[in-house]
Amino acid sequence: MFKIIKLLEDLGPETYVLNDNLLSNEIPDFTSLVNGSTSNFSLSIENNSFHFGDLEVRHQQYVNYVQTNVFKKYSYAGQSKVNIREVITTVAGEPINLSTVVRGSQNHYKWFKDGVEIVGAADAPQYTIPTPEACESGIYYAEITSDLMPFENTNAAGIDGKNLVLQRNDLVLGANGIPTCAILISPLNKSVDNPINTGIEWESESGACGFRLSVGSTSGGTDILNAVDVGNVSGYNFENNLPINSEIFVSITPYFENGDLTGCSEDSFFTNDESTLPECSVLTQPLTGSVGVNEDTNINWSVASGAEGYRIKIGTTSGGSNLANVTIDDGSTTYDPIIDFSLNSEVFVTITPFNSEGEAIGCAESSFIVSEDDIIPPCTSLIRPLNGDIDVKTNSLITWNSVGNASGYVLNIGTTEFGSEILSRDVGSEIEFQLDDNLPASETIFVTIIPYNIQGSSISCFSESFVTTALLPLPDCTTLTTPLNGDRDIDPSTDIAWAISENAEGYLLEVGTTPDGDEFFSQDVGLTTFQNFRTDLPEGRAIYVKITPYNERGEAIGCTRENFTTNIPTIPDCTTLVMPLNGASDVSTTTNISWNIASTAKGYKVLLGTTTGGEEISSEDVGATTFFDSP
Known part of the structure; x- marks a missing residue:
């Protein structure tokens, strides 16, 4: 655009339609090209990324040109939303600072929640919620106007390209994500040999208000915890040790403003008989x-x-x-x-x-x-990769240290010092960024991070660098090891495992009941070579499995589906007592009870009573054990 102006000696009836681009920064100065013969010149710059500060120096003069017929048209509204969309999780009792950064010297700000203007919100680029509730939620944004660009008429903003109002991208606060179940991450589902003093940890990205925990020694049991509200946390330690050498069943129920999330599956893990030192905190x-x-x-x-x-x-x-x-x-x-x-x-x-x-x-x-929060923020530094690192993966997440008084960061990534050939973006208040495309391989990559707040941007921030690794070759396909391809009569509760593929950095797993199906399971399982399913596979069906290894170069090529066939489990035979024997007399009142294994059984229900078929002493699902410690 600037090059065009330099070629012009005066303005004629040209029309520049530059709408719907990503243009930003100060608009060109056409005033020096205006003379007595200028007429019918048109300039349209709608739907770009201009802020008030880019337009305000020349805006009023261009408006005057239209009013005096020097310009035929000057359209400039609306523009793209400013800053990036952010999702913020509340922490009870901790203030939340929402902010926007808009270039301009005489801007005004109105803050909105869920489309309604917030009464009493300051005319400022920041809005603070001093003591948010743990479950406070809403979609917040700001509308920005400028004294230097007043409305030209009584029409709404943007009509005929006039009357500019900028809008900040949404700040999604609290439980506005799609409600999803939590995932038990420690101990893992079906894991064994866990200490009896283990705690549990889980992951959730749904913005839940909190979680209720039910934990028992039987499936569906609540003898350890019964729907205990543990709040908006991601871990829990038990007051007492868990039962030794037992299967422990865990149900994690997220709850939201409108109630509990239903349908979340139960996980379980197995304990040993030992206690261990605790892990570290962060x-x-x-x-x-x-x-x-x-x-x-x-x-x-x-x-x-x-x-x-x-x-x-x-x-x-x-x-x-x-x-x-x-x-x-x-x-x-x-x-x-x-x-x-x-x-x-x-x-x-x-x-x-x-x-x-x-x-x-x-x-x-x-x-x-x-340090003080009402000053220009200091510079920050990379956490991962570190400055000077070598052999960095080309798909690495970029993370940096938080600056307490920064409201956002501008991230520049390039192949030259202070360069931005790869990326230049305002990433808001995030302290990590994942590029859409991989970084160049075997290159020195320079990263410059500039914190900012309403006082201004950090000054003289240095450019850090690291060297990316050469790309690995694509991994080869892999094959099932459990069950094997073509196996029959497989228990529907089976786990599956596969061989390691050299150069793989993860695996895509698809499981279904048709040759192209993935309706049972479809997920990136990461760098593991086995999968414990939360529910049993369909009974008496052919099960088709496709495993696709991948790395930063891409996915393995030509991987095909393997299959095996599940059986239909039969009703187990009855079992008999081992201790005490049937008909025994003078048995101690403190005796334990054990019985023979039933070959096809997955668990046992124990009924104790003083009459035939009675259960007034105990009625309990004890799982897969053949031993019961009577109450």
Whole structure:
């Protein structure tokens, strides 16, 4: 566009229609080309990425040209939404700061929730929710106008390309995602040899308000936990050890503003007879490496599996404890320091989980920097990959340290220092970014991250770099190892496993009941070579399985489906007592009960009573064990 102007000596009846592009930054100056003969010149720049600051210097002059017939047309509204769409999870009691960044010297802001203007919201590029509820939800956005670009008439914004109002992309707060069930990640479903003092952890991306846990020693059982509301957390430690050498059944039920999510499946795992040291925790607020943290911040951390409590050391030197040295054993994972932190100081935090077996080993120290939040934010630095790393995968996630007083970040990625040949984007308040396409292989990649807030952008941020690895060759296809291709009479409860494919970085697994089907299961299972299904396979059917290895270069080519056939399980035969024997007398009232294995049984129901067929003493599904400790 600038090149065209340089070729012009004056403006004639040209028409420049530049709508529907990604144009941004200051618009060209046509005023120097206007003379007494200029007429019928038209300029249309609708639906680009212009902000008020790009237009306001020359806007009023161009409007005057239209009104005096020097220009035939000047259309500039609307423009693309500003900033990126963000999904924000609330933390009860912690303030939420929503913000927008719009170029312009005399902007005004109106904030909306779910399409309704928020009464009392400040005319400012930030809107703060001081004490959000754990389940507060809504779609927030801002509308921005400018004193330097007032409405030309009484029409609505955007009519005939006039009257510009910018809108911030949505800020989705709380439980606005599609409700989905949580996934048990520790212990894994069907895993064995777990310590009896293990905790449980789960993942959920649905924006749930909280979770109810039911845990029992039988399928559907609640003898350990009965629909306990554990709040909006992702982990839980039991007050007492779990039963030894037992299968433990877990149901995790997310709940939302409109009630519990139904239909979530039950998981289970098996315990051994030992206790172990707890795992380490991770500092979750402030994040390690954060800059611009408030003086009165609390310290929050993740639940450590197996922990009965936490020892917290906080100091102004590495390993120090001059600010706090406390023990938290009430189940909490937060600590409010008695004294506020000092401005412009680095704070070091060590969190050591403990239980009756001892303290967690090797827990890393974290640190953050306390500084004012009403100043231009400082620069940040890469976390992954690190500056100077080599052999970095071309599909790597880019992550960086959080800056406490930054409202957003501009991310530039290129093949030259400070370059942006690959990407230049305002990523909002995110501190990680996944490129749509892989980075170039065997290249030095430069990353420059510029934090900003309403005071301005960081100054003189340096460009970090890393070197990407050469691409691996495509992986070969793999084959089933359990069951084998063509096997028959397979138990529907079977797991499946396959051979390792060299150079694979993950596997796509499809399972169905037709040669092209994937209706039973279709998922990227990552870099594993087995799959435990949550439900049994269809009975008496041919089961078709396709496993596609992949890596950063792409997917294996030409992988075909294998198949096996499941059986129809038969009703098991009855079993007989081993201890005490049928008809035995003078049996101790504290006796345990055991019985013979029934070859096709998956579990047993035990009824105890004082009459034939009675169950007034006990009626219990004991699972696959052949032993019962009578009450």
